[in-house]
Amino acid sequence: MSFQGGEHAAGQVTESVAEAVAALRPGTTKDWAGTTARGLTWSCRATAEHIASDLIAYAGQLAGRAQDAYVPFQITIDGTEGGLDPADNAGTLQVIETTGALLAAAVRTAPRAARAFHPYPFRGAGREGFAAMGVAEVLLHTHDLTEALGLAYEPSPAHAEFVLRTIFPHIQPDADPWRTLLWATGRGELPGRAPVTEWRWNNNLVLPAGRLVLEGLTPAAATDLTAGGDGGFRWIEGGPMDGTRVAAGLLLKAYIEGVLRPQFGVFVLVRAEDDLAVGGIGFHSAPDEDGRVEIGYDLVESARGQGYATEALRALADWALARDDVRSLFATVEPDNAPSQAVLTRAGFQRVSTDPGPSHGQGAGADDGHGHGDTDELYAYELLPTTR
Incomplete structure (x- = not known):
């Protein structure tokens, strides 16, 4: 894989979000609020909102250079015209696209040495780390959504490889990066490897x-x-x-x-x-x-x-x-x-x-x-x- 710092990492965010939205869009007429995401206790709607929430949170951490804790804000998804009713599924996908663009922009414009607070494991991450965590949230939770909604989803192996080589350095790589990432996060099996029941990613020290x-x-x-x-x-x-x-x-x-x-x-x-x-x-x-x-x-x-x-x-x-x-x-x-x-x-x-x-x-x-x-x-x- 090529390594081009912030520009490459920002591109990984942009491309992974685009693939996820494309996979989920055919299912926007389904009942996301009444369907539980695969392997989670959240509904599909809550899971989609979680993706957007993490993307904007990582963008905020990196852009604001928060050093001691998460910046104290959260995202609320309203109706498409600002009303109190939650946005429909298509509107939720639009929020994921927007928050993904914000994270990509924060990663692209952050100085190389910029770091901000993240708890695991050394209380900090750089721009590549925040990008990789954002991509991981997109890949893994889109998998959880598409499995529950009966939709096809196979992300680019390059995105999974980027995540593994950036925030899963303790995980031995395999010929199939996507299956390896699923296994490493308790979502699948790999021949010859024991099931994973607990996991955390690992930003650099x-x-x-x-x-x-x-x-x-x-x-x-x-x-x-x-x-x-x-x-x-x-x-x-x-x-x-x-x-x-x-x-x-x-x-x-x-x-x-x-x-x-x-x-x-x-x-x-x-x-x-x-x-x-x-x-x-x-x-x-x-x-x-x-x-x-x-x-x-x-x-x-x-x-x-x-x-x-x-x-x-x-x-x-x-x-x-x-x-x-x-x-x-x-x-x-x-x-x-x-x-x-x-x-x-x-x-x-x-x-x-x-x-x-x-x-x-x-x-x-x-x-x-x-x-x-x-x-x-x-x-x-x-x-x-x-x-x-």
């Missing part, structure tokens, strides 16, 4: 780090970086480094294999002052059974020597060691990479050994990317909660 912001990569962004794109970020000259692309490829591999824990993935280092990406940092995997996890990082050459790697490493280490499932962090570095060794030391890591064994991918290397060059000898550095 974003961490403040002094002069930087650490933005977690989604599988959608990692796909683009691995293919040679920018991942939706604006990079300083020379970026992204090969190490960041390699790390993005490892994240994508874990996603495809169904073992990705998104919060232990890859983060792009973005300068808060100008929204330019200057490097990458991340984990090689989730913590092992002993709570040990390896960390690596790199910087674009023109961003080195300014303390960015130290700030990013401290912030990510603080976040990780505050968790119950992390007991120690470690990093490996070449003996001749003195700048990276200095970064680790300033961040509180202590050298514990040489030649600790094979690394699992990128190593710590603020001045030479994530690779290890031609040497097999590596220094190992460790950080424990007691040494912070």
Whole structure:
């Protein structure tokens, strides 16, 4: 799939709404108020109104940059001429079209770094996240409606793939994105996978780090970086480094294999002052059974020597060691990479050994990317909660 930031995400909203309205329009003469939507306790009318309500709510969050809670407003669907009687089914579809257009406009015009409150799971979402949540509401509840009303509906696989790769990074992809999304939300079955009874989507983790912001990569962004794109970020000259692309490829591999824990993935280092990406940092995997996890990082050459790697490493280490499932962090570095060794030391890591064994991918290397060059000898550095 192509990755074009806000314009692409806005297009996903517009197209998914158009497909949904086209599928529902032949059923506007049916009794929506008296028919229960498939798998829900709501009537079809209430479900359609819920779609519109979510679309306008997400548009309001993003446009208003609400940070602590939902903006306190709700939508009321009146009669077609402003009377007190509810609009007919066709009028309700018009409201869905309108609120979809508002969300698409909010996504299209929001700055790349804009974020607003959403409770799951890290109390925030960006423009792609709000777009994906809106598309998910449209796809899933249109399915609930058409199943109850006896209408045909098969959305474009690209819309389901956009949702999965943006807000379901913990779900292993399948050859059929639409069936995968239905299964992941308790609406269908997939061969070899247990039924889903509880689910939530997963927006990316974003961490403040002094002069930087650490933005977690989604599988959608990692796909683009691995293919040679920018991942939706604006990079300083020379970026992204090969190490960041390699790390993005490892994240994508874990996603495809169904073992990705998104919060232990890859983060792009973005300068808060100008929204330019200057490097990458991340984990090689989730913590092992002993709570040990390896960390690596790199910087674009023109961003080195300014303390960015130290700030990013401290912030990510603080976040990780505050968790119950992390007991120690470690990093490996070449003996001749003195700048990276200095970064680790300033961040509180202590050298514990040489030649600790094979690394699992990128190593710590603020001045030479994530690779290890031609040497097999590596220094190992460790950080424990007691040494912070």
